[in-house]
Each structure stands twice: as structure tokens, then as C-alpha cells.
Amino acid sequence: MAYGHKTPHQARVRAHVVLHAARGHSNARIARETGLHVDTVRTWRGRFAEEGMPGLADRRRPGRPPSFTALQVAQVKALACQLPAETGTPLSCWSCPELAREAAERGIATFVSASTVRRWLAQDVLKPWQHRSWIFITDPGFRAKAGRVLDLYARTFDGVALGVDEYVLSADEKTSIQARCRCHPTLPPGRARAMRVNHTYGRGGSLAYLAAYDVHHAKVFGRTEPRTGIDPFMNLVAKVMNQEPYASAKRVFWIVDNGSSHRGQKAADRLAAAFPNAVMVHTPVHASWLNQVEIYFSVVQRKVVSPNDFTDLAQVGDRLRAFEDRYNAMAQPFQWKFTTSDLDELLARLDRHTADRQEESSVALAA
Structure with missing residues (x-):
């Protein structure tokens, strides 16, 4: 205890008192050697003599009574x-x-x-000053649509495993990426100082970034457009489908949400008419979180767009394309862990929650 590297200071001092006593030193000398009061030395010598090693520990103290019940x-x-x-x-x-x-x-x-x-x-980990938003499932075909998307992530479709010449792409648009030209240059991080970005800026317009993400090969294909729409989305599709290995693939599945550029059966028919080997698969309504390209867009937001400091839209486009090349050179597929089993558990939990709320409402009305 006296010479241990991890011994608490109080225990170390008390151990030195005992060792000095074992050498036959007087209480006064021990007090001078340890810097303690002679009464303190006498106390610890007496406790050790009576109780041994347990006597060097602090005794239980009643402490102040609680102020609140x-x-x-x-x-x-x-x-x-x-x-x-x-x-x-x-x-x-x-x-x-x-x-x-x-x-x-x-x-x-x-x-x-x-x-x-x-x-x-x-x-109890209660934080009433925080809140999270949520939304009820409104799509009657939620289970079937979500299950189809999750099966594609697991490389199956309609219960059949995908072949090596079949691909899964996740596509969407990131809208309104602005070019904000700061009125003063951005200052790099310094000693005890974070990066400083001037609050005042001039607006240099905005553009849309359309991207298709190959789910199993972690490859991104992107385009910048002045705005979103059917034609910009089909331009992205053409960019991907006119190059190998997608041009000669047996099937290329395009997972999209229900945005106006690719909503409904008309969009699926339009895609199939332009490229017969392309199959459009829609996520359920209000379920863009099932679209893996949204994860890529979150990476773009953190690493490219924020903090927004661009001289013009041309610089925004150049930065996005350069990052796309950098990402394709080092990226790995996302470790998607949400499966159809997790989906069934989630839906069952929501059903129980809804039933409990309806029961509570019925009891309240009856009362």
C-alpha cells in the first residue's frame, strides 16, 4: 500500500504511518515525517493495532440527511x-x-x-427538453414494398437470388444546394480555435445533385442539374445505363422514393421503355430512409456542402464531382443491417402500440 502506484493518497499515508510505527518511531517523529497531526498518527496506529488492515479504511459516516424525500x-x-x-x-x-x-x-x-x-x-435518462419527430405508416402496401427493397439489399428478388449480372442501384435527388459566397474568407483552424466561417454571405444560386448508388459495389454516379424533374432524372439513368456493366446486364433494379420525378407506374413504364433491362422499385410512402443513397447524401452534406462557402455554382459542381471520384476510389458498401425480420418486429411493435393507444382512448371516453 505504501509504495503501490495505484494506491489512493489517503491509503498510502496511513500505510506509511504503520510502517514508521513498525520501525519503533514515536508518534511525534511519525507526525514530522508524514506531515500529519500527532493525534491523527495516534488514531491510525490505534486502529491498526485493534483491527489490522481493515482498520485503515474509512468508517461509515451518517452524512447529511437527504433534503428531499x-x-x-x-x-x-x-x-x-x-x-x-x-x-x-x-x-x-x-x-x-x-x-x-x-x-x-x-x-x-x-x-x-x-x-x-x-x-x-x-x-432515468429523462431529457424532456429534447424531442424526436415521427410519422404513422400511411401506405397500405408498406410491408410488401419495404420487404421488396430489403430483399434486394440481400440480393434476392421475388424469392430468387440475384445473378452476378444483376445490379441494384439506389437513386434520388439532393435539391437546393446553394452557392453561398462568404463576405470574408473562411479562416482555417488554429491553436485553441475552430474553423471560422463568416455569417454574412451572398447568394450565388442553387442546383440539384442527382446520384445513383450501386448498393453492392459502392459506386456512385452523379449529375448536377439546374433543377429536378423527369428529364434530369432520365439523364442520370441514361448516364448509368449506357455504360458497362449496366448496359449489358440482365436486370438493373432502380430503387427510388415517391418523388415527382419518378413517381408511380408511369415512371416505371417510362424507365422500362427507355431501357428494357431496368426495373424500377419504389419505396413505401414516407420511407426514404430505406433508400441507401440517402446515406451517401448525408456524407456529401457533412464533407462537401457544410460549411457552405463557394464562389459560384461552377465551384459547387466541381467540388461534388471531385468528391464523387474520391469516394469511388475508397468507399466500401454500407453495412446495412435492417432486414425483413427487423421490419416484421417493427410493424408488430407499432401494431401493439396502436392497439394500446386505442384501448386507452376507449377507457378515457367511457370514464
Whole structure:
């Protein structure tokens, strides 16, 4: 204990007291050697003599009695789990200071600090000041459409494994990429300083970035267009389908969402008429998260677009094309882990949640 590298300081000092005593030193000398008061030395020598090694540990102390009861803590947590509108408070969400103030007004506690409320909520990982958006499934064919997309990611279609000459592409548009010319040059990071980007900028217009992502080969094909639409999307399709190995492939599946450029059966027929080996597969409504190209667009947003500092649209286009080449040189396929089994579990959980909510509503109406 006295010479261990990981021994706490207090335990190290007490061990030195015992070792000095074992050498026959007096309490006064031990106090001088260790820098302790002589009464402290006498205390630790006595405890070691009576209890041995356990006597060098701190004894249990009663400490200050708790300022708040368990019931008060539970009441504050219950208040945090309610929407402010349900309590008549004109707030959109709770903050710790607001919860502390509300607890005092309701008589839960005479006074409680915001930091105390924050500590209580942290025990149950409650963060009422945060929110997440969500949407109910409205597409009646959600399971079939989503399952078809997930099967393609697993290289199957209609229960049959895809061949080596069949490909899966995920395509979409990233709209309104602006060219914001900052009024002052962007400053690079420095010592104890992050990159600095001037807030004021001039607008240099915007463009759309259309991309098709080969899901299993991590290859991106992109185009920049002044705006989105049927013709720009078909230009992207032509760029991909007129080159190998897609031109001579048995089938090329195009996974798209329900945007106006490629919505419905007309878009599928238009694609098949232009390229007979192309098959359009739509994601369910409000389910663009199933489209893997959205992951690529998030990479583009983080690594290319933000912070937005471009002199003109030509520079935006050049940067996107250069990044596309860089990405294709080093990218690996995304590790997509959401399977049809996960989809079935998600839908079952949503069904149970919906049934529980309907039951609660029925009970409330009956009451």
C-alpha cells in the first residue's frame, strides 16, 4: 500500500504511518515525517493495532440527511414525463429551471435547484427538453414494398437470388444546394480555435445533385442539374445505363422514393421503355430512409456542402464531382443491417402500440 502506484493518497499515508510505527518511531517523529497531526498518527496506529488492515479504511459516516424525500423525487420525474400543455403551462417542452419552478409552485418542494432536477432526471435518462419527430405508416402496401427493397439489399428478388449480372442501384435527388459566397474568407483552424466561417454571405444560386448508388459495389454516379424533374432524372439513368456493366446486364433494379420525378407506374413504364433491362422499385410512402443513397447524401452534406462557402455554382459542381471520384476510389458498401425480420418486429411493435393507444382512448371516453 505504501509504495503501490495505484494506491489512493489517503491509503498510502496511513500505510506509511504503520510502517514508521513498525520501525519503533514515536508518534511525534511519525507526525514530522508524514506531515500529519500527532493525534491523527495516534488514531491510525490505534486502529491498526485493534483491527489490522481493515482498520485503515474509512468508517461509515451518517452524512447529511437527504433534503428531499423519494416521493418528491418521483413527483418531479412524473411532472417531467407530462407535456406542459397537459398541465396548463404555456410551454412547448420542459427545461430543468422550468421544472424546478413548477415543482415549487405546486408545493412539491419549497425550493429545488435546476441542477438538482437535472441530476434526478439523469438517473432515468429523462431529457424532456429534447424531442424526436415521427410519422404513422400511411401506405397500405408498406410491408410488401419495404420487404421488396430489403430483399434486394440481400440480393434476392421475388424469392430468387440475384445473378452476378444483376445490379441494384439506389437513386434520388439532393435539391437546393446553394452557392453561398462568404463576405470574408473562411479562416482555417488554429491553436485553441475552430474553423471560422463568416455569417454574412451572398447568394450565388442553387442546383440539384442527382446520384445513383450501386448498393453492392459502392459506386456512385452523379449529375448536377439546374433543377429536378423527369428529364434530369432520365439523364442520370441514361448516364448509368449506357455504360458497362449496366448496359449489358440482365436486370438493373432502380430503387427510388415517391418523388415527382419518378413517381408511380408511369415512371416505371417510362424507365422500362427507355431501357428494357431496368426495373424500377419504389419505396413505401414516407420511407426514404430505406433508400441507401440517402446515406451517401448525408456524407456529401457533412464533407462537401457544410460549411457552405463557394464562389459560384461552377465551384459547387466541381467540388461534388471531385468528391464523387474520391469516394469511388475508397468507399466500401454500407453495412446495412435492417432486414425483413427487423421490419416484421417493427410493424408488430407499432401494431401493439396502436392497439394500446386505442384501448386507452376507449377507457378515457367511457370514464
